[in-house]
Amino acid sequence: MTAPARTTTQRVADTLHRLEHDVDAWVATASPQGEPCMVPLSFLWDGATLLFSTAPGNPTARNLAVNGRARVGVGPTRDVVLIECAVESLPAAGMAPDVVDAFAAKTGFRPGPKYVYLRMTPLWVQAWREVNELAERELPQPLA
Structure with a gap:
């Protein structure tokens, strides 16, 4: 049985807890030719931005140097x-x-x-657990 949908306030609180306590995330980028790249990287959340680090020659760093955008996934597929x-x-x-x-x-x-550090500033954040949270998955910015 699916749990009731969380309120936006609870989803923001749960999201902040995950950002403060989780260590790893999936970072997705694309090359200038559109080739996708997704890697797991460890991060630090400072209350406003995510900070990652990697070798400057790897595909993630190269892709970000060109287009300056990434999509980050934190948590399991059902949270x-x-x-x-x-x-x-x-x-x-x-x-x-x-x-x-x-x-x-x-x-x-x-x-x-x-190495390089990659400071990532959220442009939008979505959080959901089950289908009953999809309609309200977009969270207000800034999160804090």
Whole structure:
């Protein structure tokens, strides 16, 4: 039996909890030729943006350098958070030490100086568990 649909207020609270406590997400990008790329990456949520890190030469970083947009999926398929993001690429060498420390503490990974950080700002956020939440899946922005 399907649980009753959550209110928007509850879905926002559940989404914020997932962003604060989950460690990994699926990041989807596309090349300039339209070839899709989707990879799992660890992230830090700062209350307004998602921060990821990866090697600058991999397809995700290259795709984002060209088009600056990504779609991020957090959670299992029956409790999904889907986020469309604008992306800014930042060199690891220029990151503030407190941000690097927070990222490492959350993800268990400290990127080297040749890595890039990808700061992703949500443009829209959707969250749903079952079909009864699909009609109201778009969440108000900003989330906090």
